Amino acid sequence: KKPLTGQEIKLLRRWILSGASLGPAAPSDKVSQWSVLPVLQLRCTVCHGTRVRQAELDLRTRESIVRGGKSGPAIVPGKPAESLLLKRVHAGEMPPKLKLVEFSIKPMEKAEIELVTRWIEQGAVADVISPDHSPDGMDPLLSAEDREFWSFQPPRRARIPRARSSQTLYTPVDHFIVSALQQKQLDLSPPASRQTLVRRAFLDLLGIPPTPGEVSQFLSDEAPGAYQRLVDRLLASPLYGERWGGLWLDVAGYADSEGIQHSDSVRPFAYRYRDYVIRSWNADKPYSRFLMEQLAGDELADYTNPDNISAEVHDNLVATGFLRLVPDATYFGITNFVPDRLDIIDDMIEVVSSSMMGLTIKCARCHSHKFDPIPQRDYYRLAAIFKGAIDENDWLKPTRQSGSPGELDRYLASILTAERKAWEADLERIEQEVKQLEQKIAGMEQELVAAEQQRRIEKLPVSLREDVARTLVTPAAEQSEVLRYLAEKFGDQLKVTRDELLKANTDFKKFHDEVQQSIKAVREQAKPEPLIRALWDRGEPSPTYILRRGNYLTPGRRVEPGVPSAVNHRGSPLEIQKTSDGAPGTGRRLALARWLTQPDHPTTARVIVNRIWHQHFEQGIVATLDNLGHAGAR
Numbered sequence: 193k194k195p196l197t198g199q200e201i202k203l204l205r206r207w208i209l210s211g212a213s214l215g216p217a218a219p220s221d222k223v224s225q226w227s228v229l230p231v232l233q234l235r236c237t238v239c240h241g242t243r244v245r246q247a248e249l250d251l252r253t254r255e256s257i258v259r260g261g262k263s264g265p266a267i268v269p270g271k272p273a274e275s276l277l278l279k280r281v282h283a284g285e286m287p288p289k290l291k292l293v294e295f296s297i298k299p300m301e302k303a304e305i306e307l308v309t310r311w312i313e314q315g316a317v318a319d320v321i322s323p324d325h326s327p328d329g330m331d332p333l334l335s336a337e338d339r340e341f342w343s344f345q346p347p348r349r350a351r352i353p354r355a356r357s358s359q360t361l362y363t364p365v366d367h368f369i370v371s372a373l374q375q376k377q378l379d380l381s382p383p384a385s386r387q388t389l390v391r392r393a394f395l396d397l398l399g400i401p402p403t404p405g406e407v408s409q410f411l412s413d414e415a416p417g418a419y420q421r422l423v424d425r426l427l428a429s430p431l432y433g434e435r436w437g438g439l440w441l442d443v444a445g446y447a448d449s450e451g452i453q454h455s456d457s458v459r460p461f462a463y464r465y466r467d468y469v470i471r472s473w474n475a476d477k478p479y480s481r482f483l484m485e486q487l488a489g490d491e492l493a494d495y496t497n498p499d500n501i502s503a504e505v506h507d508n509l510v511a512t513g514f515l516r517l518v519p520d521a522t523y524f525g526i527t528n529f530v531p532d533r534l535d536i537i538d539d540m541i542e543v544v545s546s547s548m549m550g551l552t553i554k555c556a557r558c559h560s561h562k563f564d565p566i567p568q569r570d571y572y573r574l575a576a577i578f579k580g581a582i583d584e585n586d587w588l589k590p591t592r593q594s595g596s597p598g599e600l601d602r603y604l605a606s607i608l609t610a611e612r613k614a615w616e617a618d619l620e621r622i623e624q625e626v627k628q629l630e631q632k633i634a635g636m637e638q639e640l641v642a643a644e645q646q647r648r649i650e651k652l653p654v655s656l657r658e659d660v661a662r663t664l665v666t667p668a669a670e671q672s673e674v675l676r677y678l679a680e681k682f683g684d685q686l687k688v689t690r691d692e693l694l695k696a697n698t699d700f701k702k703f704h705d706e707v708q709q710s711i712k713a714v715r716e717q718a719k720p721e722p723l724i725r726a727l728w729d730r731g732e733p734s735p736t737y738i739l740r741r742g743n744y745l746t747p748g749r750r751v752e753p754g755v756p757s758a759v760n761h762r763g764s765p766l767e768i769q770k771t772s773d774g775a776p777g778t779g780r781r782l783a784l785a786r787w788l789t790q791p792d793h794p795t796t797a798r799v800i801v802n803r804i805w806h807q808h809f810e811q812g813i814v815a816t817l818d819n820l821g822h823a824g825a826r
Contacts, residue, residue: 202335210332223311224319225254230737230747231304232257233585234530235287238295242586242732251277252734254318269316272309281305296528296587301745321750331757338565343550343820344758346792359383386411389419396808397426399435433474439807440469443547445517450590452521457591461603461725465513479800480789483548485511487788488781490581490728494774495606506608506724515540515582515727516602520590530744533584540582541574548788550799550820553756558742564821565758572738573754577766579733580778584744586734592723603723615722625714633707640700641688648686660686729777753780755787759794795820 196204232251238244240251240261249261260266260276267275280286282305287297300308338344355361355370359380366380373379384392390410394402402410410422426432446466449456472482484492489508495501518539522528538557545553555561556571588602605612645664649657656678663671663679664686671679694701737747754766766787770779788796798820806812816824 206332206335221310223307223314225311225317226319226321226737226750227747228308228311229253229735231300231308233734234744235297235300235304237585237734238297239287239291242734254316258316267312267316269312270314272312275312278305278309278312281308293525296522296525296530298529331760331763333560333567333569334565334757338758339761341565341758341822343798344761344794346761346794347797390422393419393422393426397423397435398429398431399438400431430470430474433470433472436807437466437470437473439803440473441466443803444469444514445543447517447519450521451519455521455524457523459725460720461723462513462517464510464724465517468507468510468513471507479797482511483789483796484782484785486514487544487548487785488512488777490726491770491775491777491779491782494776495604496776498606498612499609501606501609501612503608505606509604509606509724509726509728512727513725515544515578516590516725518543522587523589523591528587528589530584533587534739534744537575537578537582537584540578541571545574546818548796548799549756549759550795550802550818550824551756551759552819552821552823557739563823566756569738569749569751570754570756570758572736572751574756576733576736576751576753577755577780577784579736579753580729580731580780581727583730583733586730586732602725602727604726604728605721605723607722607724611722615719619718622714622718626711629707629711629714633704636700636703637690637693640693640697644688644693645686652682729781731776731778733778733780753783755784760787761792761794 229252233241236251239246240249242252245261247261247263249263249266250256250259251266257266257277258269263276265275266277272278277286281300284299287295287299292298350368352364352367353371355367355374357366357370357380359382361367361370370380387407390402390407394400394406410418413421446462446469447459448462449458485508489511492508493505495505495509518536520536522532522536538554542552542554545551551564551566552561553566553571553574555564556566556568558568560567588600590602592601592603646661649661652660659675660678660682663675663682666675668676668679690704694704735750736752738749738751740746740748753768757763766780766783768779768783770777770782787793790796798814799817802812802814802820803817806817814820814825819825
């Protein structure tokens, strides 16, 4: 009664053209290691994986599981009852119950235990993973028709139409406008007055109206090129960077606090990114460089030597704060489980894809995109690119924890060398002031101790007083046998503590409390350690799997880092290469940045030009600034 729809016919056609494969014939109950490893990755590798390997056990790969740790192999292929891994799980020892909240993990579910058991029972076979990319570079999930959409094509210089007007035409854009107007028998409006023009320039470039004096200055400049000189002057103003940098900060979602309901914690060093953006606009930094620094600043140059952090290296790191602007509540144990972390990653991907690519890739988290040719696989390929720096299985909390050495949160201490030295010098100054104040207390205390000791000595028999007094001023190594005996016998009696003096001497207590208040005031002058709110590659990312319906409990096919095929017009896999100057990292985000900033990339330049056009003319060439796809405006 219901014939195949056009979309269903199209799907069948693409399946047939791609080879009509039903996949390898295999028993329905066969368990692959690629079904088991995600379970262990989710439940176990926080203690037996990348950063921590308790009992020298690594549960990330089939080889390391069989090899085992201090207690021997974790599994015995074919013998689940003899496998130590399952014994510990059944006994409730793994993961340890006391560690569940600390590491934000949950015990294995019954179905997961059964899955691991069946895998071991079947011999824990090491399956070979099939390639993630087609040999010819053409994605079988996309048709030629899919690729023909206007914004998926590389930009090409348009032919400028010939147009005539009663008004002077200054730019190629004027020709396009007049050509369109003439099709409706219209022409350009009369030129704006100079007073209107100066207001438009100020509001567009600086975001504020001109003062009466600035208007008069422009109106009185009747020499040729007056408007061009006005624009140059406004572009050179530091207010220009504040105006246009502020517009980019809106796109990036900049905020000085996390914005989480009931816990709007402050982001103490977020301002560095704000200032970086303003500096970049005022310096007329190339847009391609601007994007590369924000996506992969940590992979552009080595930043590991704290004594050699240049302004360029500092800016590279600060720029990656772009990837840390989404609200993040994972500093709490109860809001730091894998689903919470995946939401953070999802929001970050949305910011990147909408701000730089003009695509709503987030839609493909749970299923293939309903409007654009973006398979669900492409979402997870993109997520894999960022996994070296933000990995749900190797998580760093977003805030500096109390007493944390700085290796467990998302802050870097790689600030400008001059700034660090100034901070250290200020700490040294404070410590010297505190030391001087403490010496004042110690000096008065020493006098009072000596007086109290003398008072106690005078209570001793006369024959002992002189020798006992000598025990107080003679070093232990130089004492005779008699003095050592007296020191041992009367030492406790002559011991005077500060607490005793504070209780017995009101003048000393008053002086002590006053100096302690001064010490507190001096210590309060100490500034917190200067840090950078950044995202950096930590190496050894965990594998990425397509999550069926976006559910972290139902991992599917494993995928490698890659870019959306719809806008990858060259069809080649992502080329991941590390830099040659020793910058750490996997090179994944750097590869993404290089791909995005290719001169012929379909969407990158279109997105930013469209945004700038929107800010000048109220509406973009495409009205939907974040969406140049099928569901966006034309």
